[in-house]
Amino acid sequence: MASITVRDISKGFSGQPILRNVSLDIRDGEFLSLVGPSGCGKSTLLRIIAGLEDQDGGAIEIGGRSVDAERPGRRDVAMVFQSYALYPHLSVYDNMAAPLRQRSLTQLQRGFGLARLLPEARRKEAEFRREIEATAAMLGITALLQRKPAQLSGGQRQRVALGHAIVRHPKAFLMDEPLSNLDAKLRDTVRAEISALQRRLGATFLYVTHDQAEAMTMSDRIAVIMEGRVLQIGTPSEVYHDPADLRVARFIGSPRINVLPGEVDSTGRPTLLGHAVDFKVPSSAGSRVQVAFRPHDALICSADDARLTGTIQHMENLGSDILMHLALPGADEPIIVRESYETAARRRLGDKVGLKLDPQKLLVFDEAGSARLGQDAPVKTKAAS
Amino acid sequence: MKRPLRFMLRLVLAALFVAPILLALAASFRDNSDMYRYAGSLSLWTFLPAEPGIDAYRRAFTLPLLQTQLFNTVLLGFVMATGTTVSSLLAGYALSRFRFRGRQALFLLMLFTLFIPVDVILPPLFFVVRDLGLIDSFWGLALPFIFSPIGVYLIRQAIEEVPRELDHAASLDGAGLWEVLRTAILPNIRGALIACWLMHFVFVWEWYLWPLTAMRSDDGQLAQVAIASLIDPLRSTDYALVFAAAILTILPAFVVFAILQRFLTSSQATTGGK
Amino acid sequence: MDTTIAIRPVRLKPRLPALLEGWGPALVFLAPALVMLCLFKLWLIAEAVYTSTGTFDPGGQRIGNAGLDNFGFALSDSRFQWGLWLSLFAAVAKVPVQLALGLAAALMLRANTGGNAVVRAMVISPMFFGLPVTTFIFAYMFDANVGAVNAILSGIGLPRVAWLSTEAPAQMLVLGLSIWRDVGVTMLVFLAGLSAIPPQIANAAKLDGAGPFALFFTITLPLLARSFQFAVVLATLASFQILVPVLMLTKGGPTGATDLASFQIYETAFSYFDLGTASAMSLALLFGLIVIIALELRWLAVKWTYE
Structure with missing residues (x-):
């Protein structure tokens, strides 16, 4: 197992920058997710680390050793692809044996079937068999070893792809959206299985996904990548509760975070839709800010009790909870508030309600959304909003 | 209806x-x-x-050079089919998987040569082969047509359908350029390779103008060209002999086709995804 | 182990490029095809251009420069002009007939039933026999004395036709052979096009109340545009390749009725040994062919895709 260091990697395709000076440190034995919308460059980064793509600038180290001059096969990393990349003409056993044979057998032994009968090759084949059978047992695919990929279900193929990667004990595992071809139900199970597998192997996992929920549930740390830049690296809680950038806040979390534009008044307090909020931000008077809060950090009350009011536009029933979509005059998009089933049962579409925010939980960003504004302790007066 | x-x-x-x-x-x-x-x-x-x-067949067998000429046709078939398939496979691999400046232009140029029919360009082709000193030789017949735009197109198309992730998986396993071709691509384009081979094999029985022009010696000639000289439209032709010989000529093509056609069923390359 | 890492240019790499970039590795694989392409296609054209500007002795030795005289001579020669017209006429006559027959056959044999598969195989069977052998077959069928066609004609009371020594029948024979041979290809192109039409489109039109004719003219035919373009180009190309029956059977006759440009090129080069003029004629005909195909590609360009 090994750490991976990514230094100032940049890459462009036909003049279009894909990655701009990306740096990352993946620790030995860590599960790190690269998450971001499609086209953000996360897969390209993974492929550069694997050596499938050349970077335009920057350097990659695996296990403290520079691999920029190494071919993919010499970097000793395994990759699990979105489409699994199983050889359709080979059995599961031979699929798993392929990397072992490729690495330990000579050209002659690989190329000609007869050469496999020589004692040296047979000794190696016996080793491979032990290795493959152990891996198959760990993944629960022993019964499938003689089948061809076409005879397997999606989940089984996924496991074979994992087996193909595990069997040769690579320094690190690179996973490119390995779950996106599975149906939703299976995905949840496999998610847990992969996490467990990673802990068991103690291996370094670099996991690319566009699904923030996957990244949140599986990783030790998450790197949020957008437009070719790493916006934030941190544990799932850090990224969720303490986003450094409004784009991170918007991307992580479901349902999405609510954002209201505001303006800082002469006292240093932001005004939301014309209503002052009771805390100060370190920003000059007159500057514009963006204030964000999670759906569970707001409360719906009667319209008379709050300064921010709106009408219920839509109720999204999740079973245990209901997501209330409120249309606030002056706001571009509806504000989403999570309410328990019991509380929400009283409400009707079109009701006029008030919205209370918890000043402690508000996240304030500058106008561009690219910097978080540290907030003063909220002024202890009657709750704003 | x-x-x-x-x-x-x-x-x-x-x-x-x-x-x-x-x-x-x-x-x-x-x-x-x-x-x-x-x-x-x-x-x-x-x-x-x-x-x-079957008197006509008996006479066809006694035609002095027919057996040699038939051998020429069949040999040319094997050489052309194998040569075009191999060169198309290599070119198709490069055109599909490698990135280099002018790749698209090169591919278009190759396809464009489809618009140069032999009928039209016979004299200059003869001069080129004469300058190479290959007139009246087997290779003079074969070489000009070993590059086949249709073959390149067919095989490039087939390789395009093999998911790139398979190559990537193979190269992460440590395979080099040739081994990626051998392990990840070849097994997935067998259908296209056989189609290409068979097509160019059968295509040799189509030849008339080029051997007529570039091969003057009788024992190097192809069977179908030699048989054509038995036909004289303005006098009475021995049609029985012509057809007996012609049927003997196309028999090998039929046998090979019959053997190989069952491999033609379209082979779909998958990676196990979807 | 070098642990100090600075931003450095990565281009200088002592290894095979990861993703097959650049001409270097590509050339290894392209080499066989590229050599043949250069020798027998590019050099071929260059050779044609060079030869077309020279004068030659009957032994094939270049004895002088002719500039563009060969072109002037060929193009002002009334026989070659006639040959060009004939070649154009062959295209104009062959393409529509072959397309109509091929489309009709494709529509008729569209359904994937066992019987249709057999009939399809029969329609394309002439391709397997090769042009020389199919020419033998036509020579026999249309033989003035023992041909089955004349036997049938006389059997039903019509006059026998001297197919190869009368002008219009000779032309019909050569064109007919070419069409008969190539209808199968056109049919295959249209069958592929038909199978690519998503059945939902036809079903939607049927729900909208379209009858079979409306369905054909408003849905099927427009959606076959791409196949149409491809089939037209292929048929045009094939119409320039009907030299074999002319060379084997009619020798340009009777009285110049099948004196195609390509036949004249062959004769000029290999009977009169006038290499310069032959090359000039080759280039002129090739130019004409490419212009026609370019025009077809332009007129029949398709500007939509499924999805």
């Missing part, structure tokens, strides 16, 4: 294409006196031999 009408239409269509061929087959079992007595006026014996016999 009513059922019988549909059936009749199909029957007429089939007959239109098969009847001439059957007629030729029947003619090969006639002898000349039979042919010139009956074939000119309408009766059942216009189409079928009155006294069927």
Whole structure:
């Protein structure tokens, strides 16, 4: 197992920058997710680390050793692809044996079937068999070893792809959206299985996904990548509760975070839709800010009790909870508030309600959304909003 | 449309294409006196031999050079089919998987050569091969057509359908450029390779103009070109002999085709995804 | 182990490029095809251009420069002009007939039933026999004395036709052979096009109340545009390749009725040994062919895709 260091990697395709000076440190034995919308460059980064793509600038180290001059096969990393990349003409056993044979057998032994009968090759084949059978047992695919990929279900193929990667004990595992071809139900199970597998192997996992929920549930740390830049690296809680950038806040979390534009008044307090909020931000008077809060950090009350009011536009029933979509005059998009089933049962579409925010939980960003504004302790007066 | 009408239409269509061929087959079992007595006026014996016999085949076998010439055709078939398939496979791999400046332009240039038919360009082609000193030689016949735009197109297309992730998986396993081709791509394009091979093999029986021009010695000539010289449209031709020889000529192509055609069923490359 | 990492240019790499970039590795694989392409296609054209500007002795030795005289001579020669017209006429006559027959056959044999598969195989069977052998077959069928066609004609009371020594019949024979051989290809192109039409489109039109004719003219035919373009180009190309029956049977006759440009090129080069003029004629005909195909590609360009 090994750490991976990514230094100032940049890459462009036909003049279009894909990655701009990306740096990352993946620790030995860590599960790190690269998450971001499609086209953000996360897969390209993974492929550069694997050596499938050349970077335009920057350097990659695996296990403290520079691999920029190494071919993919010499970097000793395994990759699990979105489409699994199983050889359709080979059995599961031979699929798993392929990397072992490729690495330990000579050209002659690989190329000609007869050469496999020589004692040296047979000794190696016996080793491979032990290795493959152990891996198959760990993944629960022993019964499938003689089948061809076409005879397997999606989940089984996924496991074979994992087996193909595990069997040769690579320094690190690179996973490119390995779950996106599975149906939703299976995905949840496999998610847990992969996490467990990673802990068991103690291996370094670099996991690319566009699904923030996957990244949140599986990783030790998450790197949020957008437009070719790493916006934030941190544990799932850090990224969720303490986003450094409004784009991170918007991307992580479901349902999405609510954002209201505001303006800082002469006292240093932001005004939301014309209503002052009771805390100060370190920003000059007159500057514009963006204030964000999670759906569970707001409360719906009667319209008379709050300064921010709106009408219920839509109720999204999740079973245990209901997501209330409120249309606030002056706001571009509806504000989403999570309410328990019991509380929400009283409400009707079109009701006029008030919205209370918890000043402690508000996240304030500058106008561009690219910097978080540290907030003063909220002024202890009657709750704003 | 009513059922019988549909059936009749199909029957007429089939007959239109098969009847001439059957007629030729029947003619090969006639002898000349039979042919010139009956074939000119309408009766059942216009189409079928009155006294069927294999005399024509016997005479075809005694044609002095036919066996050598037939061997030439078959050998040329194997060489052309193998040569075009190998060169198309390598070029198709490069054109599909490698990134280099002008790749698209090169591919288009290759396709564009499809628009240079032999009929039109025969004299300059003859000069080129003469300058290379290959006139009257087997390689003079074969080399000009070893590059086949259709073959390159066919195989590049097939390789495009093999998911790139398979190559990537192979190269992460440590495979080099040739081994990626061998392990990840070849097994997935078998259908296209056989189609390409078979097509160019059968295509040799199509040849007439080029061997007529570039091969002057009789024992290097292809069978179909030699047989053509037996036909003299303005005098009476020994059609029985012509067809017996022609059928002997195309027999190898049929045998090879019959053996290989079952591998033609489209092979779909998958990675196990989706 | 070098642990100090600075931003450095990565281009200088002592290894095979990861993703097959650049001409270097590509050339290894392209080499066989590229060599043949250069020798027998590019050099071929260059050779044609060079030869077309020279004068030659009957032994094939270049004895002088002719500039563009060969072109002037060929193009002002009334026989070659006639040959060009004939070649154009062959295209104009062959393409529509072959397309109509091929489309009709494809529509008729569209359904994937066993019987249709057999009939399809029969329609394309002439391709397997090769041009020389199919020419033998036509020579026999249309033989003035023992040919089945004349036997049938006389059998039903019509006059026998001297197919190869009368002008219009000779032309019909050569064109007919070419069409008969190539209808199968056109049919295959249209069958592929038909199978690519998503059945939902036809079903939607049927729900909208379209009858079979409306369905054909408003849905099927427009959606076959791409196949149409491809089939037209292929048929045009094939119409320039009907030299074999002319060379084997009619020798340009009777009285110049099949004196195609390509036949004249062959004769000029290999009977009269006038290499310069032959090359000039080759280039002129090739130019004409490419212009026609370019025009077809332009007129029949398709500007939509499924999805």
